[in-house]
Amino acid sequence: MIKKHFIFLLSIFFLLNQVYIYVDATRDYAPRNIDIELSSKNILVGSYIGGRSHLKPALDIAAILAERGHNVNNKSFAYRVTLLTSGYYTPSLEYPNIKQVTLGPALNYKEILNAKFHKEFEFKEMLPFVENGIIAYRETYQKYKNVAKDYNIDLFICDNLLNEACLDIANTLKKPVVGISSFFKDTLGPQKSGPNSLCNVSLENESFLERFKCIIVDPFKISYMLYPFIKSLNNFREQVNAKPLYMGNSQKLSLHLVDTFFGFELPQTLPPNVQEIGPVLSEEYPSLTSELSDFINAHERVLYVAFGTRFHGTVDNNNKLLQSFVEAINKKVIDGVVWALVVTPEDSYSPTLTLSDGSHIQTSLILDNKHPHIHISKFAPQFAILNHTNTKLFFSHGGAGSSHESLYTGTPMLVLPFGADQMSNAEKLKSAGVALTLNKFTLDVSDIINKIDFLLKDENIKKNSKRMEVLAKINSKRKYRAADTIEYILHSSSLNGGVNEEFLNEWIPAEYRMGFIKGNNYDIYGALFGIIFGLICGILCVTFISIRIILKRIFSSYNQKRKNE
Ligand SMILES: *[C@@H]1O[C@H](CO)[C@@H](O)[C@H](O)[C@H]1NC(C)=O
Ligand SMILES: *[C@@H]1O[C@H](CO)[C@@H](O)[C@H](O)[C@H]1NC(C)=O
Ligand SMILES: *[C@@H]1O[C@H](CO)[C@@H](O)[C@H](O)[C@H]1NC(C)=O
Ligand SMILES: *[C@@H]1O[C@H](CO)[C@@H](O)[C@H](O)[C@H]1NC(C)=O
Numbered sequence: 001m002i003k004k005h006f007i008f009l010l011s012i013f014f015l016l017n018q019v020y021i022y023v024d025a026t027r028d029y030a031p032r033n034i035d036i037e038l039s040s041k042n043i044l045v046g047s048y049i050g051g052r053s054h055l056k057p058a059l060d061i062a063a064i065l066a067e068r069g070h071n072v073n074n075k076s077f078a079y080r081v082t083l084l085t086s087g088y089y090t091p092s093l094e095y096p097n098i099k100q101v102t103l104g105p106a107l108n109y110k111e112i113l114n115a116k117f118h119k120e121f122e123f124k125e126m127l128p129f130v131e132n133g134i135i136a137y138r139e140t141y142q143k144y145k146n147v148a149k150d151y152n153i154d155l156f157i158c159d160n161l162l163n164e165a166c167l168d169i170a171n172t173l174k175k176p177v178v179g180i181s182s183f184f185k186d187t188l189g190p191q192k193s194g195p196n197s198l199c200n201v202s203l204e205n206e207s208f209l210e211r212f213k214c215i216i217v218d219p220f221k222i223s224y225m226l227y228p229f230i231k232s233l234n235n236f237r238e239q240v241n242a243k244p245l246y247m248g249n250s251q252k253l254s255l256h257l258v259d260t261f262f263g264f265e266l267p268q269t270l271p272p273n274v275q276e277i278g279p280v281l282s283e284e285y286p287s288l289t290s291e292l293s294d295f296i297n298a299h300e301r302v303l304y305v306a307f308g309t310r311f312h313g314t315v316d317n318n319n320k321l322l323q324s325f326v327e328a329i330n331k332k333v334i335d336g337v338v339w340a341l342v343v344t345p346e347d348s349y350s351p352t353l354t355l356s357d358g359s360h361i362q363t364s365l366i367l368d369n370k371h372p373h374i375h376i377s378k379f380a381p382q383f384a385i386l387n388h389t390n391t392k393l394f395f396s397h398g399g400a401g402s403s404h405e406s407l408y409t410g411t412p413m414l415v416l417p418f419g420a421d422q423m424s425n426a427e428k429l430k431s432a433g434v435a436l437t438l439n440k441f442t443l444d445v446s447d448i449i450n451k452i453d454f455l456l457k458d459e460n461i462k463k464n465s466k467r468m469e470v471l472a473k474i475n476s477k478r479k480y481r482a483a484d485t486i487e488y489i490l491h492s493s494s495l496n497g498g499v500n501e502e503f504l505n506e507w508i509p510a511e512y513r514m515g516f517i518k519g520n521n522y523d524i525y526g527a528l529f530g531i532i533f534g535l536i537c538g539i540l541c542v543t544f545i546s547i548r549i550i551l552k553r554i555f556s557s558y559n560q561k562r563k564n565e
Helices: 002-024 052-068 110-115 123-135 137-150 164-172 208-239 290-297 315-330 363-367 382-387 400-408 422-431 445-457 459-475 478-495 511-519 522-564
Strands: 041-047 079-085 098-102 155-159 177-181 255-258 274-276 302-306 336-340 352-354 360-362 374-377 391-396 413-415 435-437
Touching: 041 052, 041 137, 041 164, 041 478, 052 079, 052 098, 052 155, 052 177, 052 478, 079 137, 123 137, 123 208, 137 164, 137 208, 155 164, 155 478, 164 177, 164 208, 255 478, 274 478, 290 336, 290 374, 290 382, 302 315, 302 382, 315 336, 315 352, 315 363, 315 374, 315 445, 336 382, 360 363, 363 374, 382 391, 382 400, 391 400, 391 445, 400 422, 400 459, 413 422, 413 445, 422 435, 435 445, 511 522
Parallel strands: 041 079, 041 155, 079 098, 155 177, 177 255, 255 274, 302 336, 302 391, 336 374, 391 413, 413 435
Antiparallel strands: 352 360
């Protein structure tokens, strides 16, 4: 009875409350002011290896800041962004608010990478790059130092590849540093192996031995291979008085942005200053050329093929790919192919292909765009192609940027990874249920055609692609969150008087300052273990001693008896 009354009173209370809110709605409203006072700050985006697709996430985020700092009436920038990278890639068209200072000529990896195509891509294949990067360290460091001085840099955004000079200069000048990468791996996590190793991305279902190899043996081997390089790097660092900072040590970075998102990336626990902010995508993309638009509109099941610019296949594999496209069209699995082929070296293909039915076809016909259903394009507005409803499948190398665009547009993928992070991206896409993968050593025409057919027809692939599209779209807003956090760091560091002991203590958990043992409470667990062990030993000892005493007594009384007899 009382309960009933109480509920009645409660509902009246809520009713009154609603009336109150309703009445309130007639009042005047004033905007909540969300503006932050801008002060003039200089930001440097630094990348040693450069390259458009590699730089893009960092530049997209920096461009948001540049725009925010752009004082329209004043015509000056509160946030000035400078890019320091190899090559003469001028971002002026895409990023009019960012100016570039060059580190020197663009690096040339093609020679090294192409030579490795026939081999399994292992960590040691990366060593020549590591070596080049380290040899260039002192020079690079000096350039960073000059730019930091000339442009009065307040914050550094450093990418993660061979970019020690960027991290070190920020650390040496006691400036905040934001790291950016497309994957995150702190220590040797229990489930994830690195993108450079040959271990599966998830170790969830691997045997004990495999996990032991992936978590202990492989990292040890890598450290061993890297040791001489790290040694000479540290030598160079000493010569230029640089205070080293390691990208792998996210705890020391002010912020580590990771251009990925759950669904694509495996679920993972991250330290608070490591933030998943991907997929970072542009607000606008170039639209289709009329030629491409006509071609795609005239076909209903288009396969889009693009393998990036850094890796190239063997002649044998290129022939197989070309043959499988022709045969997939002949078998009506697909009705059109758009192939983004920036460069076609003369000797990449055999002059004639022999199809499975024994007929022959001239490759030059295809490469000169004479095939009615294969369109080869030197300029490929990739996003717009994937965005078209007639583009049903993306045949890709599985680079991070391409994967994000494909997921965003809900396009399933057939992935042929060549090396580096492409291997693990391929695995992640496959386990997300939106892709199938191919192996560069065992390419087979009928396997390719079967997989294309499956990807176009399977209902689960369609469902998963839709799901990933929603995830990618929702998460693509997070680049603004990335810019927000960088803005906070800028303000925090100037309010705090630079990067010192107190800097970002509101964000970085105490565990990191407490050291490995205390931070993980290992001393407490150790003591507990000691106590339990002590107790068990104590009990065992007491039992043992008691039994001994009892046995002695029995024995001696028995002896006594016998003597007495
Ligand atoms: C423009 O802005 C800068 C910094 O934000 C300030 O120093 C300068 O005085 C401003 N100029 C004018 C004309 O308002
Ligand atoms: C791990 O990788 C091997 C081959 O590299 C593959 O056969 C196996 O299915 C993978 N395991 C899982 C759980 O994906
Ligand atoms: C491991 O096996 C379980 C149970 O079969 C499965 O649910 C899970 O998806 C597997 N994980 C991976 C990474 O294959
Ligand atoms: C992507 O598709 C949507 C809807 O189909 C369209 O409005 C948009 O302009 C397209 N964007 C590009 C870059 O092609």
